[in-house]
Amino acid sequence: MAKKIRVTETALRDAHQSLIATRMTTEEMLPILDKLDKIGYYSLECWGGATYDACLRFLNEDPWARLRTIREHCPNTKLQMLFRGQNMLGYRHYADDCVEYLVQRSVANGIDIIRIFDALNDIKNLKTAINAAKRENGKAEAQVAISYTTGPVFTDEYYVEYAKRIADAGADSICIKDMAALLTPTATESLVKAIKSAVDLPIQLHTHYTSGLASMCLLKGVEAGADGIDTAISPLALGTSHAPTESMVAAFAGTPYDTGLDIKQLAEIRAYFMTLREKYFKNGLLDQKMLATDAKALIYQVPGGMLSNLLSQLKQAGKEDKLTEVLEEVPRVRKDAGYPPLVTPTSQIVGTQAVFNVITGERYKMCTNEFKGLVAGEYGTTPMPIDPAFQKKICGDKKIITCRPADLLEPELDKLRGEISQWIEQEEDVLSYAQFPRLLSTSLRREEMPKLALTATSSTRKIWFILFDNLIELVTPFVFTEGVFVYDFV
Numbered sequence: 068m069a070k071k072i073r074v075t076e077t078a079l080r081d082a083h084q085s086l087i088a089t090r091m092t093t094e095e096m097l098p099i100l101d102k103l104d105k106i107g108y109y110s111l112e113c114w115g116g117a118t119y120d121a122c123l124r125f126l127n128e129d130p131w132a133r134l135r136t137i138r139e140h141c142p143n144t145k146l147q148m149l150f151r152g153q154n155m156l157g158y159r160h161y162a163d164d165c166v167e168y169l170v171q172r173s174v175a176n177g178i179d180i181i182r183i184f185d186a187l188n189d190i191k192n193l194k195t196a197i198n199a200a201k202r203e204n205g206k207a208e209a210q211v212a213i214s215y216t217t218g219p220v221f222t223d224e225y226y227v228e229y230a231k232r233i234a235d236a237g238a239d240s241i242c243i244k245d246m247a248a249l250l251t252p253t254a255t256e257s258l259v260k261a262i263k264s265a266v267d268l269p270i271q272l273h274t275h276y277t278s279g280l281a282s283m284c285l286l287k288g289v290e291a292g293a294d295g296i297d298t299a300i301s302p303l304a305l306g307t308s309h310a311p312t313e314s315m316v317a318a319f320a321g322t323p324y325d326t327g328l329d330i331k332q333l334a335e336i337r338a339y340f341m342t343l344r345e346k347y348f349k350n351g352l353l354d355q356k357m358l359a360t361d362a363k364a365l366i367y368q369v370p371g372g373m374l375s376n377l378l379s380q381l382k383q384a385g386k387e388d389k390l391t392e393v394l395e396e397v398p399r400v401r402k403d404a405g406y407p408p409l410v411t412p413t414s415q416i417v418g419t420q421a422v423f424n425v426i427t428g429e430r431y432k433m434c435t436n437e438f439k440g441l442v443a444g445e446y447g448t449t450p451m452p453i454d455p456a457f458q459k460k461i462c463g464d465k466k467i468i469t470c471r472p473a474d475l476l477e478p479e480l481d482k483l484r485g486e487i488s489q490w491i492e493q494e495e496d497v498l499s500y501a502q503f504p505r506l507l508s509t510s511l512r513r514e515e516m517p518k519l520a521l522t523a524t525s526s527t528r529k530i531w532f533i534l535f536d537n538l539i540e541l542v543t544p545f546v547f548t549e550g551v552f553v554y555d556f557v
Contacts, residue, residue: 075295076108082300085370111145147182155169162477187447217368275307276310442461
């Protein structure tokens, strides 16, 4: 039976997040937005994920202004965001009132589809966001993503049971989110069939090209029953990004799965993004290595966005030669931590710990608060139990959490509003402050900084700065002045 396949274009979010560490500016998007709106995409993924952080941290932009601008220029196409469940768009768990408010404001500013995921596939961390989206009275599709990974517990049966819990929680659709390019064509076919037979919800298929298998996976997934696919216009495709939009449109043309999209129209979109691609090569944002196929992704399980940031920051630090060692350490750290899927924030947490283990020359000699929190259950229940002896080694006397972590959090919106009352220019600013207080505040009092200082020589100072400020991109406060880097390892 013929079925028009839905195409989600990722150029405005995940494609450049994966290739150039989320550095595309709103100004660079503007000239092509009107034409993107005329293509007939099911949706434009354009917001959420790391875009919020990047706007504030690196681009000196208001992420809410970006969303409103895209909405203005794309009135006919659904706008889609990536939402980290109880982590929102930040890197810790937030109180329910913050999660609900972010959903409400996202929809109010133009979002039509909220793709919600939890890094641990812990349904407890998704229900607040799902319910908030459902309260928008049909204005927003609550699409819940399964964070796909491999390991001892991750069978088709595991994912089917998770899909059933997603459906029971009220999701409107399901996304199979293969952020680290671990799917194979055979595994894709099997998984899609299994989920479709168990759950009566549309399925969107999201996979990266890192291992070179994405196009084949999308083809087999659609043939197995998937309803939609994520792609990237060809200048921002391949490598750590996605399968090319034009290629997939051509592959399905004239078949029962025809997308209905016009290759000639897409050529105009390609031409514009090709100019950006050339610009990114010239200014160093785009590295050729990010466009190469690397089947080692099947071993290391590192997502595209994580890999581009690892490479970028290690290169800046003069430690590019350590990349392979870091990648080899990642699966070992992941196993120790209960096999979390590697997606934000667990990808940053595990990746950073792997960096520490390599740079210091001793495994777990130095641990971040975030890694301790992951092992202690602060992010939810890991797919596999963590060895109690390892928990004790990493966490010491830190309390192990077994409930929904957000149940331990008091409402915080009113408190946050009070803290920044003198800075608020729009109601959404409180959400920016909640997630990235250091970036929004105009001043940081020295007495609020952590207590442990690492003195560094001029040769190593840059390494520490890059590692902590850019690589992990977490919100633990720090200050770096006068040759002293201050960070909280307590």
